[in-house]
Each structure stands twice: as C-alpha cells, then as structure tokens.
Amino acid sequence: MKQFVLIILCFSLNLIFAQNKRTKNSGVVCAYNFGKSNQRNPSFEIKISKQIGKFLLPEIGLRFENEQFATSFSAYTAALQFRKSLFKLSVRNKSGICKAEVLECFVTPEYYYFQNSNRLNPQNQYAMRYGLSLYHLKTGGTRNSKSWVTKLEFYNRTIFTTHQNELGIALRVQCFRPKRHFGNF
Numbered sequence: 001m002k003q004f005v006l007i008i009l010c011f012s013l014n015l016i017f018a019q020n021k022r023t024k025n026s027g028v029v030c031a032y033n034f035g036k037s038n039q040r041n042p043s044f045e046i047k048i049s050k051q052i053g054k055f056l057l058p059e060i061g062l063r064f065e066n067e068q069f070a071t072s073f074s075a076y077t078a079a080l081q082f083r084k085s086l087f088k089l090s091v092r093n094k095s096g097i098c099k100a101e102v103l104e105c106f107v108t109p110e111y112y113y114f115q116n117s118n119r120l121n122p123q124n125q126y127a128m129r130y131g132l133s134l135y136h137l138k139t140g141g142t143r144n145s146k147s148w149v150t151k152l153e154f155y156n157r158t159i160f161t162t163h164q165n166e167l168g169i170a171l172r173v174q175c176f177r178p179k180r181h182f183g184n185f
Helices: 002-017
Strands: 022-032 044-048 056-066 071-094 097-114 125-138 147-159 164-178
Touching: 002 097, 022 147, 044 071, 044 164, 097 147
Parallel strands: none
Antiparallel strands: 022 044, 022 164, 044 056, 056 071, 071 097, 097 125, 125 147, 147 164
C-alpha cells in the first residue's frame, strides 16, 4: 500500500512541477471543511497546485483536524481536479487589462494518507470532491506582466471508505507568469 501511495505522490509532484511551455502557473489552495455531520471534526487543508492545460489541476497538501480546542496534523493529501467552465458572468477590458468572472463546475478524485494511528478510523481514504466555483481573472497590461486568478469553490466531498460526506469552501489563488528565456538556457 505504501508503494501505491508513493507512486501517486510522485506522479502528482511531477504534474505540479512540470514546466508548461508558455507560463509558470502555480498556486495555493486553502480549504475549510464543515465536519459536524456524520461525527466528522471540522478540518483545514492547505495545498499547492499547478494548472496543466485548460481542464487539469493536480494538487498535493496537508490536512489538519480540529479536535477539542486543538488543531493537529492528520493526513497527506493528493488530488487531481477536472474543471469545466459553464458560462461567463462578466468580461471587462480597459487599458489592456482584462477582468472576467466565470462560473465553473469541477470533479476531483482525492486520496488521504493518514499519519496517526489513534484515529477513530485509521485507514487511508479515497474521496470525490465536486461542486461549483466562481473564477475571477485579472490579466496584466503587457506581455511580460503577471496574471492573477482567484477562485472560490463550494463543494461536497463524498468519502468512499467510510460512506460519509463533508461540505466545504476553498479559496484558490494562482499566478500565471510568462517564462523568461536567457540565451540558450
């Protein structure tokens, strides 16, 4: 089982840190899970992510659970988000700067590798996260400037190994920056 986890982790890291030909586009994801239903504790996740193409966002991170007034590390996470834009809410161009808001849907298979064995259910978990997101884009005025993307995600997570559900909200911030080429390097 540990070999399987290591393979998934290496594959996720390779996807996240792979170089795209046009841009360096990495980001940070912070998520809060409301865990009161089904005897789940509220939890907080922090992840790093990198967009590959238009539809794929691999992410790896850490999960922390709130247990009776204390926050403790509980698991390593790996996920692969597939997203699809539904429609544009608004698009504005002014002085070469473009701002847009887009409504998206997404589906994300996830894997949790738990560290501490004193949990109620110590087995590793497979989950599916799905929901809607509001995607805000702001591009720079010149070709060499950065573009910023902020995404607010509302989701439901179904955990297959324990047949439980979690509701949550996540904030994703990504920076798209053109690569700079120095000579032949």
